[in-house]
Amino acid sequence: MRLATWNVNSLKVRLPQLLAWLVRHHPDVVCLQETKLEDAAFPRDDLAKAGYAACFAGQKTYNGVAILSRAAPQEVSVGIPGFQDEQKRVIAATLDGIRVVCVYVPNGQSVGSDKYDYKLRWLEALTAWLKEELERHPQxxxxxxxxxxxxxxxxxxxKQWEGQVLFSGPEREAFQRLLSIGLKDSFRLFPQPEKSFTWWDYRMNAFKRGMGLRIDHILLSEALARRCTRCVIDVEPRREARPSDHAPVIVELKP
Structure with missing residues (x-):
């Protein structure tokens, strides 16, 4: 089984690239972030023609998450229960016995800002909820x-990023607390090339200069981690014209 995640940074712009990518890789499940589409505008028919069902939660211009799957999604839920948030950042569904959660964590803007505080509170709420989900769904x-x-x-x-948003101590500590509930960073289950990144700023020719960060992740429960045989970053879509600033991440699970 092949699971993938990709921040497409506008599904309207990136739809042709996504459809071509689905043909190349044949994933069973794909989690998308930053779809930036209201639900009425979601390209359900185009994806159905490509062989994928979809569940999604979107809003105009910002945020938006979706799960594409070859199997029909079951038990779909949106948002973090008990956490008041108008932003569309979380959707979950059960697919072939696996509980799949698609997340778009807030950026945080800058350390010490209101948006940074929101990010840390959001991560705390996510961790508490996922701990409960893990008890209900070992897979x-x-x-x-x-x-x-x-x-x-x-x-x-x-050294350049030390203390900056995306790499500050409190954010990294929040990520470790998320792992501590019983999740594994699938990318680190295997030896990986140095300088493996998933995001490069559009500015400063960052992609060609290798100035990236690894901020897109697939976290697996211990039961799924034992089934994981591979985790890779596919940088090819980042080379295309008008690319997303993120690259997809793919894991493969044995039966």
Missing amino acids: LAVLGDYNVAPEEADVHDP
Whole structure:
């Protein structure tokens, strides 16, 4: 079984790239972030022609999450229960016995800002909820754009990024607390090339200069981690014309 996550940074713009990518990789499940579409505008028919059912929660211009799947999604839920939030950042569904959670963690803007405080509160609420979900669903996968680079190896220049949003101490500590409930960073289950990143700023020619961060992650419960045989970052879509600033991440699970 192949699961993937991709922050497409506008599904309207990136739909042709997504459809071509689905043909190349044939994933069973894809979690999308930053769809930036109201639900009425979601391209359900185009994706159905490509062989994918979809559940989604969107809003105009900002945020938006979706799960595409070959199997019909069951037990679909939106948002973090008990956490008041108008922003569309979480959707979950059960697919072939796996509870799949798609997340788009707030960016945080800058350390010390109101948006940074919101990010930390959001992560705290997510962690508390996922702890409960894990008790109900031992086969749990949490995929998405976490807007956190967990380790120095996940940043092109740790000294430059030290104390900055996406790599600040409180954010990284919040990420570790999320792992501590019983989740594994699938990318770190295997030896990986140095300078492996999933996001590059559009500015400063960052992609060609290798100035990236690894902020898109697939976290797996221990039961799923034992089934995981591979985790890779597909940088090819980032090379295309008018790309998303993120690259997809893919995991493969044995039966």
